[in-house]
Amino acid sequence: MSSEKIIVLEKVSKKFDIGFKKKQSALGKLLSMVSGREQKKTIWPIQEITFSVKKGEFIGLIGKNGSGKSTLLRIIAEIYQKNKGNLRVTGKVVSLINLQQGFRYRLTMKDNIYLYCTLFGMESNEISITIDSILDFSGLQDFLDTKVYQFSNGMLQRLALAIGIYSNPDVLLLDEVFESSDEEFTFAARKKLRELSAKGITIILASHDFRIISEDASRGILLDSGKIIFDGSPAKAINAYRKLPHSK
Amino acid sequence: MATKRLKIIPLSLFVMSAHISGLRAFLGTSFQIAKAEFKLKNEGSYLGIFWYLLSPLLTFIILFLVFSDRLGGGIPNYAGYLLIGVIIFNFFIRITKENAKVILVNALLIKSVNFPRESLIIANLFNAVVSHLIEIVLFSFILAFFFGTNITGFLFYPLILIPLVIFAIGISFFLSAMTIYVNDLDNIWAFVTTLIWLGTPIFYEVGGQTKLLAVNLFNPLFYFITLAREVILYQRLPELNFMVGAVIFSAVSFFVGYFIFSRLNRKIAELI
Secondary structure: OOOOEEEEEEEEEEEEEEEOOOOOOHHHHHHHHHHOOOOEEEEEEEEEEEEEEEOOOEEEEEEOOOOOHHHHHHHHOOOOOOOEEEEEEOOOEEEEEOHHHHOOOOOEHHHHHHHHHHHOOOOHHHHHHHHHHHHHHHOOHHHOOOEHHHOOHHHHHHHHHHHHHOOOOOEEEEEOOOOOOOHHHHHHHHHHHHHHHHOOOEEEEEOOOHHHHHHHOOEEEEEEOOEEEEEEOHHHHHHHHHOOOOOO | OHHHHHHHHHHHHHHHHHHHHHHHHHHHHHHHHHHHHHHHHHOOOOOOOHHHHHHHHHHHHHHHHHHOOOOOOOOOOHHHHHHHHHHHHHHHHHHHHHHHOHHHHOHHHHHHOOOOOHHHHHHHHHHHHHHHHHHHHHHHHHHHHHHOOOOHHHHHHHHHHHHHHHHHHHHHHHHHHHOOOOOOHHHHHHHHHHHHHHHOOOOOOOOOOHHHHHHHOOOHHHHHHHHHHHHHHOOOOOOHHHHHHHHHHHHHHHHHHHHHHHHHHHHHHHHO
């Protein structure tokens, strides 16, 4: 593994203004109802997070629902802008954060491959060369001209992961990419991810599948309420997760 | 000194080539989105792209049948006058309506992938320009064959189309960013476009109505439509103030629209 730092976060924080029900007077309720505006409160889903990732590292990101995993991935991908701190990411970032939900369902798989590979910075001639690898990897060769709305969740997830892997990333950000996949594909995809990591591609995988995290990741990061609780070996990160209180 | 200059030249060439390759990538992304949107819109449709032609054509036919004797009675070549007004208005409305909802329609994509969101707006523009050009070709033949209009003036239309496109992009940037903050913008814009349709001399002329003229001096579409009619229909050089007005409206719309979009762009993903 190279010592070159690909991702560096220093005291990164993110703020959201979210809607909530506030105790109001009858007049206040009436005014809110008429204006259609909801009350807002400020939350910090990511709080002063500091860590760095070396080239080729495979990070397993774990935490409860709402702990800030997806938000952190979106900040690293620069889909969300941080409110505080410093962020530096080197190289091409490919993010698969619920990508399968973003497919154009009334278009064919081929059209979706061209569209998403383009969004990941590939040119048409590159896509024409790569499309066979995407089909081979996803095992969806027979559905090239099938409209995506006819796909199962598992097929969509296969397609999303195949597109991400073959878009020539330097950094691959994956959010629950094995949720609906069958065992055969999960096995092949995990093998591919380990190969990519060995080749120097940096991977951050947010997942609740502790078997994958403990067996494949080289490092585990545990998030809770937007803060890093543990950063170290994947097995210890999982142990730390299990010791978290169930509810607050 | 000479060495320094030599160093500067390759550096500036490098910066320039980086800009060009960035622009190429941006246009490539916009084109791919435009292709996808085009296929989506025509998916399962029997008439496909001809639906785009049908709407302005039917509007034109109805208006022509209703108004050609009264409102259009004193207007030379009323068919051409009306048709140019209809297709320019239609082009502007098509771009701005599509772009007013473009961010919300692509919410899942925006939350998943980091890509230039401006390409969504430019993609809609590509599709609108293609259908507009098809409209222009088809309707110029209608004018030539059915109304005996000399259509050579259409050759100069790109000179008007370019500022019109810049103007429409500016409005699109503004609307697309504002829909995130103003939920009712769709309804407001639908109302505003109805006002523009009625207030712009599309199926009537300003004539001696000074109040109407005064209002239309602040109406950018009045400038573009008037310029197009002067050049295409009447084959004469338009008045300088109309040309300057169109350029000013385009520049102001583009810079203000893009400024607002780029300021709000950073919060778009988290607000949708």
